[in-house]
Amino acid sequence: MVQSQWPYWLPLRADLRNISPYGAPQIDDVVALNTNENPFSLPTEVVEAMTARLGTVIADLNRYPDRDAVNLRKKLAHYITQSTGVEVTDENIWAANGSNEILQTLFLACGGADHLALGFTPSYSVHPLIAQITKTPWFAxxxxxxxxxxxxxxKKLIRDKSPHLVFVTTPNNPSGTSTSIADLKELAEASGSVGALLIVDEAYAEFSEELSALTLLADFPHVVVVRTMSKAFAFAGARTGYLVAKPAVINAALVARLPYHLSSLTQAAAETALEFTPAMQAEIEVLVTERERVAQALVEVGFRVVPSAANFLLFAGFKGEPSAVWQAFLDRGILIRDIGLRGFLRVSIGTPSENDQFIAALREIAE
Ligand SMILES: Cc1ncc(COP(=O)(O)O)c(C=O)c1O
Structure with missing residues (x-):
């Protein structure tokens, strides 16, 4: 809805009148390779266990959920300790409805009109969007x-601008590129020197070989790692994200969160998913292998592909406008993403058969 369409009686904030709701197109009956989802549905054994567990939770829906989601946080702590070797407990974890809610809560707690946030763009466009919604000035x-x-x-920029929040996404969306742990350490030092939190958005970490910023937590109390179950756990529909940080950050999030923000159903489903971690993550290797196969196909038809450590690829080198190439894919039943980055399009890695369809369309389009 554009400015002129808002009804006169709606007291909408003036600074929100020209903002469109965030979201990628959701179109039926296409191969959807546009939102970096994990294309594999849940294994049958997990569906069965989750259905049984949710059955028991449903009878108690008259009660509010565990406000602090302690069991879920314990299971997430176990997962993080096992998968990264960095020992954390539930006191280092806070969970919410997707990592977007985690990000929003961090902005609510530590952002605001007199707290600058800084990021390195192009990156995840929701960071500056939440900044705007929470009236936090954003420096790109x-x-x-x-x-x-x-x-x-x-580092110079951080010292000059003296922000309160510094955002780094690694692997980065939309590029797929990662920031090395040595570089993150330097950014942590610079952020610490001006009293900023360094918020490392690791939504795609499990697809990458790089060391996680979690390894900095022991030495840098102001590092916050944001993670999600939406990608590697193939759990986007359940909306479960979390942050890993020092307990003081979790306490700050508790101040800003809504009471009972995470439903009993979400908590139970996420706990069950974590109990089946190997099964839930069984396809990561396939996605990484497929990523390389799709990258190769893009290169073979003459596109430039940005090296990716995530479950998507950014590519360039079109003869015409990217929007025409995007449309040509859609005409062949394949939905990819025009992220508004000049000269580039982004494709998420699908199942092998979806990728076959993408590659077949690609070859036709590139002819
Ligand atoms: C870098 C990054 N962070 C966070 C998110 C949000 O994920 P969710 O809210 O599903 O956890 C996404 C989603 O695509 C992302 O790309």
């Missing part, structure tokens, strides 16, 4: 041509 630092962060420049 840049990335270089290959989407890396120039560390000396970034």
């Amino acid at each position: 630092g840049s990335r270089d041509e290959d989407f890396g962060i120039d560390i000396p420049k970034a």
Whole structure:
């Protein structure tokens, strides 16, 4: 809805009148490779266990959920400790409805009109969007041509701007590129020196070989790692994200969160998913192998592909406008993402058969 369409009687904030709701197109009967979902549905054994568990929870829906989601946080702590070797407990974890809610809560707790947030763009566009909604000033630092962060420049920027929140997404969305742990450490030092939280959005960490920023937590109390079950756990529909940080950050999130924000159903479903971690994550390897196969196919038809450590690829080198290429894919039943980055399109990695369809369409389009 554009400005002129808001009814006169609606006291909508003036600074929100020109904002469109965030979201990618949701179109039926297409191969959807546009939102970086995990394309594999849940294994039957998990569906059965989850159905049984939810059956028991439903009878108690007259009660509010565990406000602090302690069991879920314990299970997430166990997962993080097992998968990264960084020992954490439930006191280091806070969970919410997707990592988007985690991000929003961090902004509510530590952002606001007199607290600057800084990120390195192009990156996840929801960071500046939540900044705007929470009236937090946002400074967009840049990335270089290959989407890396120039560390000396970034450190200078952090020192000059003295933000309260610094955002780094790694692997980065939309580029798929990752920031090395050595570089993250330098950014943590710079952020600490100005009293900023360094918020590392690791939504795609499980697809990457890089060391997690979690390894910095022991030395840098102001590092916050944001994770999600939407991607590697193939659990986007259940809306479960979490952060890993020092207990003080969790206490700050508790101040800003809504009471009973995470439903009993979500908590029970996520706990069950975590009990089946190997089964839930069984397809990560397939997705990584498929990513390389799709990248190869893109290169073979003459596109430039940005090296990715995530479950998607950013590619460029079109003869015409990217929007025409996007449409040509859609005409062949394949929905990819035009993220508004000049000259680039992004494709999520699907199942092998979906990727076959993408590659077949690609070859036709590139002819
Ligand atoms: C970098 C990044 N962070 C966070 C999210 C949000 O994920 P969710 O809210 O599903 O946990 C996404 C989703 O695509 C993302 O790309």
